[in-house]
Amino acid sequence: MSLDPDTPLRFSPLHRLQWEEAQQRYVILYPEGLVELNATSAEILKRCDGKHTLKTIVEELERKYETEGLTDDIREFLEIALENGWIQTAD
Amino acid sequence: MKTAGSKPPISPPRWLLAELTYACPLQCPYCSNPVDFARHKEELATEDWKRVLSEAREMGAVQLGFSGGEPLTRPDLEALVAHARRLGYYSNLITSGYGLSAERIAALKAAGLDHIQVSIQAPERDLSDWLAGTESFAHKKQVARWVKEQGYPMVLCVVIHRHNIEQMEGILEMAVELGADYLELANTQYYGWARLNRAQLMPTRAQFERAEAVARRYKERLKGKMKIYYVVPDYYEDRPKACMNGWGTTFLTVAPDGAALPCHAARELPIGEFPNVREMSVREIWEESEIFNRFRGFDWMPEPCRSCDEKTKDYGGCRCQAYLLTGDMTAADPVCAKSPHRRLVDQAIAEAEAPPEVPLVFRNPKASRRFFET
Ligand code: SF4
Ligand code: SF4
Numbered sequence: 001m002s003l004d005p006d007t008p009l010r011f012s013p014l015h016r017l018q019w020e021e022a023q024q025r026y027v028i029l030y031p032e033g034l035v036e037l038n039a040t041s042a043e044i045l046k047r048c049d050g051k052h053t054l055k056t057i058v059e060e061l062e063r064k065y066e067t068e069g070l071t072d073d074i075r076e077f078l079e080i081a082l083e084n085g086w087i088q089t090a091d
Numbered sequence: 092m093k094t095a096g097s098k099p100p101i102s103p104p105r106w107l108l109a110e111l112t113y114a115c116p117l118q119c120p121y122c123s124n125p126v127d128f129a130r131h132k133e134e135l136a137t138e139d140w141k142r143v144l145s146e147a148r149e150m151g152a153v154q155l156g157f158s159g160g161e162p163l164t165r166p167d168l169e170a171l172v173a174h175a176r177r178l179g180y181y182s183n184l185i186t187s188g189y190g191l192s193a194e195r196i197a198a199l200k201a202a203g204l205d206h207i208q209v210s211i212q213a214p215e216r217d218l219s220d221w222l223a224g225t226e227s228f229a230h231k232k233q234v235a236r237w238v239k240e241q242g243y244p245m246v247l248c249v250v251i252h253r254h255n256i257e258q259m260e261g262i263l264e265m266a267v268e269l270g271a272d273y274l275e276l277a278n279t280q281y282y283g284w285a286r287l288n289r290a291q292l293m294p295t296r297a298q299f300e301r302a303e304a305v306a307r308r309y310k311e312r313l314k315g316k317m318k319i320y321y322v323v324p325d326y327y328e329d330r331p332k333a334c335m336n337g338w339g340t341t342f343l344t345v346a347p348d349g350a351a352l353p354c355h356a357a358r359e360l361p362i363g364e365f366p367n368v369r370e371m372s373v374r375e376i377w378e379e380s381e382i383f384n385r386f387r388g389f390d391w392m393p394e395p396c397r398s399c400d401e402k403t404k405d406y407g408g409c410r411c412q413a414y415l416l417t418g419d420m421t422a423a424d425p426v427c428a429k430s431p432h433r434r435l436v437d438q439a440i441a442e443a444e445a446p447p448e449v450p451l452v453f454r455n456p457k458a459s460r461r462f463f464e465t
Binding site: 013014016018020022023027029030031032034083085 | 103105149150151153154179181183205206208242244246272273275315318320
């Protein structure tokens with residue numbers, strides 16, 4: 001099962017994505033849990049707003065980091081995020 | 092290089108457990124509150140709690156549990172939840188659900204509460220009501236439905252022991268029926284009232300193995316729908332559970348009267364007085380108090396832990412369990428097969444096969460007073 005590049009993605013209403021000043025990083029908060037994110041993972045998740053798709057996230061981040069070929073890495077991370085319930089497909 | 096006697100760097104707390112009160116309308120015989128809880132009457136005021144929340148948040152605490160006793164008995168709960176939300180905590184209400192109305196659930200949501208963990212004693216009315224010492228089963232299920240309807244992540248918690256372990260299937264079906272997003276199957280840990288009632292609570296090895304197989308089957312089946320946390324009964328393991336991710340590294344509990352504890356069971360340790368948030372700031376307590384430093388790092392360990400290569404994994408196990416079973420809080424947790432005291436755990440296991448006929452002691456102020464009044 002691989003993620004459709006045009007499916008809109010949204011962050012799960014049962015989780016919270018938050019900047020932690022004390023840790024200087026984004027974290028995901030959920031019942032009994034806390035996941036610390038690196039900068040790129042946070043950039044990906046911040047874009048899961050119900051409108052962005054794999055394709056548009058890749059486009060934006062390739063532009064932001066002035067690079068190419070991010071599709072596979074971003075797809076892999078989004079699939080993990082889906083499996084963990086951090087994000088959902090918004091259709 | 093680490094030199095002898097040096098202390099490891101102190102990491103800031105991440106989880107704060109705010110035990111708002113020891114008052115509780117229920118009487119669960121496995122309650123982890125200290126048996127002499129009725130001794131501690133002076134509850135912190137709203138302003139004290141607000142200050143504690145602010146100070147811990149400033150240090151980096153982010154997960155917050157409101158518990159007790161029954162935190163709903165505090166009329167300032169909504170105000171504390173709102174304060175916590177402003178500070179950026181992810182807050183959890185750990186409740187029996189007793190007396191909780193749909194309106195109050197909505198008010199707590201409006202104040203910024205993130206989730207509610209409802210505990211139910213058993214999947215069937217008579218047993219659940221008997222264990223709770225109060226008629227509450229039907230209402231608890233209603234509360235669970237309201238929590239779900241109002242868009243909170245629904246966390247159901249069931250404490251497992253010999254009186255409900257045979258109903259593991261029923262417990263899981265109940266969680267499915269209620270639409271739980273998370274199910275915590277918490278095998279009883281023998282602190283507080285549970286330690287007192289251990290002979291009546293401990294399941295046999297065969298019971299435990301059957302129940303675990305059922306839980307594992309559902310876990311597989313419900314993957315992606317319900318997250319099941321299974322807290323293992325460590326008596327049936329041969330290595331102890333890690334002490335709170337390391338003593339004084341991650342968890343801070345503040346008891347109803349303001350005593351600061353490195354673990355919610357720590358009040359049973361033979362320590363004259365715990366530092367109190369009425370007298371010290373959270374930072375002073377965390378960084379400077381003797382008790383938070385006492386079991387940090389590894390230098391305090393005697394053998395067999397001292398030279399054991401697993402000490403970085405389990406920190407020698409639970410200090411409270413070591414003390415409750417051996418009388419020595421620096422001993423290796425007797426659950427460990429390497430502990431010279433492991434026979435104490437094996438005796439308890441043997442006793443579970445033929446438990447003595449004694450009644451359960453229910454948790455209430457009257458029973459509690461027996462432990463300190465003469
Ligand atoms: S375990 Fe039972 S008696 Fe103890 S605080 Fe929780 S609901 Fe109350
Ligand atoms: S001897 Fe101590 S450190 Fe080693 S496994 Fe046992 S409890 Fe853990």
